Amino acid sequence: MSINVEAFKLISEELSKANTQLVAVSKTKPVSSIQELYNLGQRDFGENYVQELVDKYELLPKDIRWHFIGHLQTNKVKYIAPFVHLVHGVDSYKLLKEINKQAEKNNRIIHCLLQIYIAQEETKFGLDETELKELFKEHEENKLNHICIDGFMGMASFSDNETLLKSEFAVLKQLYNKFSQTNNFSTLSMGMSSDYKIAITEGSNMVRIGSLLFGSRS
Numbered sequence: 001m002s003i004n005v006e007a008f009k010l011i012s013e014e015l016s017k018a019n020t021q022l023v024a025v026s027k028t029k030p031v032s033s034i035q036e037l038y039n040l041g042q043r044d045f046g047e048n049y050v051q052e053l054v055d056k057y058e059l060l061p062k063d064i065r066w067h068f069i070g071h072l073q074t075n076k077v078k079y080i081a082p083f084v085h086l087v088h089g090v091d092s093y094k095l096l097k098e099i100n101k102q103a104e105k106n107n108r109i110i111h112c113l114l115q116i117y118i119a120q121e122e123t124k125f126g127l128d129e130t131e132l133k134e135l136f137k138e139h140e141e142n143k144l145n146h147i148c149i150d151g152f153m154g155m156a157s158f159s160d161n162e163t164l165l166k167s168e169f170a171v172l173k174q175l176y177n178k179f180s181q182t183n184n185f186s187t188l189s190m191g192m193s194s195d196y197k198i199a200i201t202e203g204s205n206m207v208r209i210g211s212l213l214f215g216s217r218s
């Protein structure tokens, strides 16, 4: 199994022009493929499963920035807390509290993105605007000093309807702008292999790309 070097170069160039960061999504892909991309200069990698992430962390160079982009269960936070760079999918205050607790134990601050529900699909995770407001209210009242909310993450519908995707990303960007006024945000994580170009035009500054770089997953 080999990576698509040509695609990596083209995408990297495109993203650097747009000031957008690339998270290479390596879930289910072998350590050797990650090492190949690392050798080309890529340092940010995204994983969806805790055990897989821990195994890969142990085998690969320690200057890799590991992004957890899956749905994180509270009882598994402790395994990634010592090293995770950014947790993209935080969708409850309870999870945020647990991340804070484990970060404190490890004497570090863990950066998080809140996952916002933007798709017209029941299957996707995430907070709506009401839940988002409640979460920030709880966070203000009960300050968590070992986490930092850097911004939002969202997944658009699984669709090739560009108008729909555009409008879903636009909703997320609007919310991001709104909450940026009272929070020190830096990161809006939206866009994957199939829709990252649209996400960038709608204001994304971090995309999560897997299959275009590593080939499709079985």
Ligand SMILES: *Cc1c(COP(=O)(O)O)cnc(C)c1O
Residues within 6 Å of the ligand: 025, 027, 048, 069, 070, 155, 191, 192, 193, 194, 208, 209, 210, 211, 212
């Ligand atoms: C798997 C995954 C990606 C990457 O998907 P591709 O279509 O392979 O680019 C991005 N974000 C999340 C949350 C994922 O689970």
